[in-house]
């Protein structure tokens with residue numbers, strides 16, 4: 264939807280750029296999400312031809328707009344139409360040659376994903392975790408209105424390309440894309456534009472699309488890749504759950520983090536060896552965690568962390584919200600990455616049915632069944648070790664959000680709300696919704712969070728917005744929130760004791 268809107272604007276701008284009789288006025292709303300990306304593409308297409316950009320908000324007054332229009336008309340007097348602008352289009356993005364595919368490290372799952380690619384004969388490495396330098400570089404290529412994950416992924420790619428001695432002729436970057444009411448679908452195009460401008464036209468961006476369930480590009484890697492990558496993502500999801508349920512109760516400080524690092528290396532080795540070795544690796548992981556001494560007699564208040572997938576999963580951009588919750592005496596459950604994979608497949612099946620593509624629908628259904636079977640097999644390995652082991656079917660998550668948004672409202676908002684309600688039903692004492700500043704689905708979740716609270720006994724709910732700055736206020740806000748979460752839990756415990764008398 265958003266993509267088609269962008270394409271229409273770009274077609275119009277091409278027409279204006281090449282016709283000397285026409286000039287453009289680009290009208291945008293203050294904080295418009297799609298325009299934060301489209302304005303870059305528009306400027307590129309106009310190729311130096313002047314245009315007027317007006318950003319309107321509720322305070323905009325006629326006088327200011329008239330003055331700017333007059334100044335724009337004056338500036339046109341000095342403009343001489345040049346040759347037609349060269350055609351600029353979003354190039355196809357597949358690696359044709361053998362190159363190392365670098366995976367942005369949104370989460371530690373990038374290690375598993377890279378290992379799955381290596382197992383299929385494609386050299387791959389995760390990019391190093393983001394840091395302050397990432398933000399510094401990324402911001403140089405942004406206007407400040409784009410979302411934070413775009414800035415960090417740009418910064419991480421460029422940091423790698425600028426590394427002394429780095430051979431970009433052997434490199435490719437991975438950046439998936441998606442449709443729906445969100446800006447994520449623009450990232451790969453914008454990265455392409457930045458790389459082209461910096462002279463890295465030859466560096467491919469591998470960009471599988473969620474609208475076909477990532478089938479077209481992943482299908483080319485090799486028949487076992489998708490299965491292996493899926494098992495890798497599931498494995499890291501469960502490993503993270505283990506760490507979050509063990510660390511708050513460990514008796515030997517640091518034991519969980521050591522077990523986590525060791526286990527991640529075991530999972531990566533298992534994936535590199537192929538499909539059949541992943542479950543053996545997970546049995547080793549189970550034994551490692553079984554050896555950690557913990558005391559769980561007194562369970563701490565559990566906080567469900569939902570929200571935009573990048574922010575909730577990326578410890579650098581969310582200022583390590585999980586560590587903060589644990590430091591304040593809580594335990595954190597975070598919505599898993601694999602939720603998104605189930606969701607994109609669910610949407611794919613839905614689109615296939617409505618378009619009458621029954622073969623595609625059945626392929627999607629088969630994929631879902633295989634994925635669910637892998638998930639169940641993994642759960643059996645860790646049965647009894649984790650309270651938050653089982654994940655509900657994605658249809659249930661979508662169904663839980665039905666009072667707040669229509670199921671056709673695609674994207675992250677529906678998942679955040681559904682997952683938050685599922686966590687509440689499973690007994691958490693508070694919800695943190697983590698999102699980047701100006702995140703479109705994040706703002707929708709913030710807007711409906713009040714009604715969700717009202718329908719769920721006023722459970723403590725904290726909307727945390729991140730913009731890449733060190734969050735001095737984060738700790739203060741979380742301290743107050745954890746206090747509420749403790750009170751909420753105490754009230755509920757008291758309630759259940761009274762009703763059992």
Ligand code: SF4
Pocket residue numbers: 296410411412445446447448571573675699701702703704705
């Ligand atoms: S979900 Fe939010 S942060 Fe992520 S791409 Fe969409 S608008 Fe940007």
